[in-house]
Amino acid sequence: MQTPELLLDDAEADSGPPRWRELLLHRSVLVPVLVALLLLLGLAAGLASLREQTLNAERRTLGALVAALADQADSALAASQTAMQATAEELAAGAWETDDEVAQPLLRARAAALPWVRQMLLAGTDGHVLQAADDDTDMPPLSGADYFRAALGAPAGEAGLGTPERWPGQPHPWVPLSMPWYGPEGRQSGVIVLAADPSLLVGGFTRTSPAPDARLQLVRNDGRLWLAEPAGAGPTVWPEGWPPPDERPAWSLELDSAHDGDAVRHWIVVGHAMRRAPMNMVLARDRDAVLRDWRSQAWLVAGFGVLALFITAALSLRHAREQRWREQSQRHLQRQQERAARAFLAAREGLWEWVPERQRHSLSPRMRELAGFGPSDDVSADSPLGWHDRVAADEHARLAEAVQAHLQQATPDFSVVLRIAPPGQAPRHVRVRGRAMAHAGEGPPPLAGTAYDVTDEVAMAEQTRRLDEQLQRARRLEALGTLAGGVAHDFNNVLAAIQGYGERAQDQAGPDSPLRPHLDRILDAARRGKTLVERITASGQPGAGQRRRFEPRELLEEAWALATQDLPDTVQATLDAGSDIPPIEGDPVAWFEACLNLLRNAVQALPGGGRLHAVLAQETVTQARVLWHGRLTPGRWLRLSVNDDGPGIAPEHVPHLLEPFFTTRAGHGGTGLGMTVVHNTVRDAGGALDLRTAPGEGTRFDLYLPCPAGDAAGPRAVLAAADAPGQGEVVLVVDDEPALVALLEETLAELGYEPRGFTDPLQALAAFEAEPALFTGIVSDQRMPGLTGLALVARCKALAPGLASVIVTAHGGADFEQGVADTGVDAVLRKPLSLNELGEALARVFAQRRR
Structure with missing residues (x-):
């Protein structure tokens, strides 16, 4: 019995020959036509790209040529300016005068050394010619020329470039250059004028012109045309805002509507700024002439493409008529192929089936890949996923427990993550899911299921677990560090008093005193206690060491x-x-x-x-x-x-x-x-x-x-207390331990300071606020009831910004280092405090203040 789907296919197969409208919309016609259209579009895109490549290649060629021409012109200008400057320097040095016999031969020799130079002369400040290289050349009026006026008052050695003009009796305009010359006394005596042929600037163009339609122009920085080769040819209308040479030495643009006579032409324009003159060397070509060969190719390709499209459409229509008869019988097969394709995509999870009665263990290609089996490798069938060489024994036990729980109907299916280690491959974690299939026989039922790789998920879970452990450990260490810091603060005050008074007693007892050995042992014990306390407090105080x-x-x-x-x-x-x-x-x-x-x-x-x-x-x-x-x-x-x-x-x-x-x-x-x-x-x-x-x-x-990214700075030099003793500076001493206040007062007094001690930070603040100008420095404990040392220093510095400050602490607490930087504390000393360390710190701080 046929299904309705197959009956429908049969009905479609018996519906008769297709109509032309159906054929036109059939995919066997549409696809080739669309492909042909896409090919035509590709050809069009290729032609457009070829057009752009042609234009870019021409721009690069013109850019290289105009850069070479600009460099050549700059070199010629540099040589001309060198000759003029040598003449000006000789005149300024008094090497010769304008009326000397050597003057004209020297000018003639220098003019002859430069092929483009037609005349070189010396003129006075009134425009009168004093000496010329060629007496036969008629001179134009110099006093009104722009290049002559520009040279008057110009600094020595500065050359000017004038507008091309015709000299009397000359068929072509000459390019004038000018430079002032000064006498030995330092006053301007006149102007050096050098008249050059236009080949000075455009001489190489006639030899290297890329095409007959190429045009060379010299354009000033303000956009005005200065010189054209050939004369009067090329684009003459320049848009506003064209690239100035001080911003872009090399540039290009297109003038799509530049007028050349009565015709409208399109130009490719490439320019290069000159270094020796305030102008741009501009090279232009007719864009239509550049694209002439491309247009011929474009017409040929377009004609071929249209013909190919017509032939493709005709052949596709004929083929569609024959294909439509076969489509009806192929639809069912196509549906089956689509189902197989979808099943293959789903098989990326890996499919497996275990049939104990048949001793068969079937694995999909993806499942073989997950387990590390080759396409032809045999797979054991003694138990579900029983690959003893790939799954550890404890993994087998967990899999067996999950399967057993499922078979006892404790779970609708089973799911377990196995660690599979294929030979020669990296271990991976695979989640295996499955369920039992119904069967009428005895023994274990067949099992089937899927599997997929969860290695990344397991790695992420392990990383999350590690981060959580680190967080819990950090919290415990922070709590213990806070507790240790609080206990060590009071213990440090006791150690500081023992060490401080022990040092003072040691200094007062002579080397032969019977008390000296006992005092040495007391100080050794205090230092060991200091080391122990530093280790304890370091657990809650980052950055306590010296870097x-x-x-x-x-x-x-x-x-x-x-x-x-x-x-x-x-x-x-x-x-x-x-x-x-x-x-x-x-x-x-x-x-x-x-x-x-x-x-x-x-x-x-x-x-x-x-x-x-x-x-x-x-x-x-x-x-x-x-x-x-x-x-x-x-x-x-x-x-x-x-x-x-x-x-x-x-x-x-x-x-x-x-x-x-x-x-x-x-x-x-x-x-x-x-x-x-x-x-x-x-x-x-x-x-x-x-x-x-x-x-x-x-x-x-x-x-x-x-490891450091670069070299680190070396240790700073320590200034000893004896190198810079106190000079009577009044120092505010604050600590909640009375014994330490008394000890610090005695020590500072001996070092040459005038201490004022307080055990209450609020009372110390009140005393400072009463006379802020009296105090030069402050030495304060950090952890005190009522007000911390940093807070006290901050409020004191608000009244006296130049106050020197030293904080003494064993455990500053959270954000202590940042607070020290924000407050501007000059030095931080660790408890228990050594009196030598305090003296050295104060000596260094006050020495810096004195400087």
Whole structure:
């Protein structure tokens, strides 16, 4: 039984011969005609392009020729001006006079050296000719000539170019050049006039004219015609705003309606500005003459195209009549082909079918591509997607669980992502979906489904997970840093008092005092406490270290020597530090401590022996990457890799590695600050940190720091306090710790300053506002109740902009560095404060103020 669709096809097949109107609208006629029309349009476009290419080629030819002519004219003018200038200089130097015997032979020799020169003469300021190279040539009146008037009062050596004029008895106009000449006393004595043949400017045109219709003109910068070759020929109407030579030395335009006699002609005009004269060398050609050959080709091609279109239409009509009879029987086949094409497009997902009864596993071409099978490779049929050499064992387990849940009617279908690793190809993630098909037999039912590549989606999800982990880690570190900074602030005040009074006691105790050893130990303990507090506060205070240029390779080698000096023979340690490591900008102490901590952690992971390998090298990143902590942007990076084959890091410890005081070596000397130092180094330098570890597989840390784009500035010189002692400057001292205020007052007084101490910043502000002119500087703590140090300095500087300012702090808080820059603080010192550092800072600041 036929379907209605097939019956309709049969009806159409029996409808009789087609009518002419139907044939005209049939695609077998329309398509060839349209193709022929498109070819005609293509030919038309090609002809239009050929026309434009012809015009462009002519413009380039004319441009090259006019540039050469302009250069030739400039060279001739330069030679003429050189001869005139040599004459003027000799007259100015008094080498000869106009009435000397050598005057006329010298003028005649210089005129003869220039082929285009017809006359060279010396005229007085009244226009009277004093000497001439050729006495037989009649002279025109000089006093009224434009070139003569222009030379009167002109600077020495400045040449002028006059309008071409006819000299008495000469058949053609001559081009006059003029230059003033001055006597030995420095007053203008007259004008040097050089009359040249027009070949001076247009001599090369007659030899290099590209065509009989070519016209050469010299046009002034204001658009007026100066000279034409041939005379009176070529375009004479110049539009307003034509290109001035000072903006575009080379230019071109078209004059579509330039009048040449009674006829209207179209010109291609190309110009080039002259360097030695305020005018343009213009070369023009009749556009119709340039396109004459193109028009002949265009008529020939057009006739051929129209004939081809007519023949195509006739043959298409004949072919359509025969084809229409076959179309009815081919429609059904065409529909089937369209369905097959749509199915092939859908197969980009990959189609698979598993029939256990027949031991058959069918895969579409796309599915074979996803699984890494060739067109003729055999596929195992023992289980659904059971490619043991391509899917890991745990992936098989997840697939089996999903299929089992589906077969037990727990899910309408199953969907699972498998990691497929074809031999010799990169692993990919593939989402497999399927469902069971009905069957009447025993055993597992057939399964069928689709699959598509989700590698990019999995990579994006992994990157999102890493970024989320970094965000959570950053929040924890920020919270811990804030807490550590708050605790360290009060502890720093205690350390500052201990260190400050200890230094003063040490200075007062003599070298042989029995108290000296005890004071030395007190100060050593204070310095160790300062170092410990700096490590703690650095976790919450970016950029606390001193940035300068240093050699990372040298510091790494020092850290390597310290970390591996007591290694047992069972540990094989190798260091590979490349010789092409560039200097970088940053904190060298932080870099050294980061290297030392990574190396010591790796050494401590090998108590029973093993291998330790460290590599320092440059790496060029072409695409952005998200690492364990931070991300890499495209550019050059310095990479330090520390790799050990120890027991690895437990997964539950990885999220806490960068937190202060977290350690897995409690009771074995671990402080929990080693990885915090590494984190601070990466954070302050804008770097990144990558971690690869697994239990029993060792650990590898990759520390990345950006390489500088150029040379960095060297360290600044430090001015000692003794080099510039105080000169009685009144300094406002503010700190909420009374002991520190008293200590600072005593120290500043000994250094030659007059301190005024306050423990309340509001009271200090009131005292400053009462007498702002009294104070020359301010030394203030940053974190104080009621008012911060930066806020106090800002309000004081609003009253006294020239106030010198020093901020003393251990933990400035968020945006502290930006606040220092905005407020204009001169120096920032870290607590606990060394009195020598304070003296040096004040000496440097006040020395700059005095200068």
